[in-house]
Amino acid sequence: MSKTRLEAFSDGVLAVAITLLVLDLHVDPGRPGGLFAQLAAEWPSFVAYVVSFLVIGVIWVNHHAVVRLVEVVDRLLLFWNLMLLMFVTTLPFTTATLSAALAGGDPGDIRLAVVLYGGAMTGVAIAFTLLHGRITAQEVASGRLDAAGRRRSLIRFGAGTVLYPAMTAIGLVSAPAMLALAAALSLYYLFNQTGAREDDPALGEKQP
Template sequence: MANPPDRDVPSSPAADDGMRLSGTDRVEGFSDAVFAIVITLLVLDLYDPHHGPGELVPGLAAAWPAYVAFLVSFVYVGVIWLNHHGLFRRIRRMDVGLLWINLAILFSAVIVPFPTAVLGDALGDEGNPHGQRVAVVLYALVAAVMSAPWWGVFTYLRDHPELLQPGVSPRYLQTQRIRPLTGLAMYVVCGIGGWFIGPAVGVVCIAVVILYHALTCEGLHEGPLGRLLGVAGRR
């Protein structure tokens, strides 16, 4: 029986144009480990509330802001992982530039626990509406900044098609470059809404943008949202 191809074997000099290329196995394994650690760290902000005899239920209920912040960020990191997984199903080889962009994506993921903790603490301080608005704006700002490496990765792949699996269309890369810019604009709107209208509006808006990225993780036209729009367009 023939041995399966090793994805980490460098391509030939003719194929890589003199640059060292490698497979994606190590990068995917390292990235998955980072996502797993980040998503686990989020639970550290859930705490056992101080309570007297018979006051456990009210104490747990009073900690609802921490639960909301945890749930939003857990789904958020999960959606980032889904997008990362969808991306790497279309990548055949890695070069140094793509490795650095992947590190930027991971960096944007590992900072999620920080705005999560700030948001949970602020929402629990009902007497400080200004702090709540600041926390929502911070979360939205961090999320907007996180869009930058995603725009960068699809732009880089557009300019380096040799790194892609056969059959990846230019249309896919073009639409995927639009998604981070759309997300950035939407997160800015969420921050503005959270500041001027109310923190609850900002949090709901952020959740909607996360849902948008979840529905389009395979692409604007390839994912569930694209299929829904296609069905609606045929009616």
């Protein structure tokens, strides 16, 4: 399989996942109380939407960054990529579940929704780290990256495998705090944590 086909398939799945997030946003202008009151009552949906949109958007950016480094699209790499996409596609469901639980106010429901949302995020972090590990192993084998550089890159990129479970534990106490931490982690990953030089001529393309 070509790298282009891998990226095209992944882009399609990520595009669907990020689009599905908006389906949980809805108001009824005809209901008593007015539109402003409905918008205020639906704040969990809007906050969760923004955070999850940011998460998936950053995943898309970083997926492009790591796929640029691929030298051979082998079966193990494909399976790690599919695992990543599996967890990403759960985010619309877990986002909607969390926002509904926050709107409902039942503490038990909120805690369960937090575990579902945090579990999906943790799954994304683990799968993405495995994918990145496979790709950087290829780089080491080809001589484009040394073992020490690979370790540093994996530590930076794999931080979410520890931080997302910690975020989930905090969410059991305060779900809004978990959403704030999820946004903060996305901002962390917004910066280049892959260890790749974007002006590397070996990648075959120049970045601005």
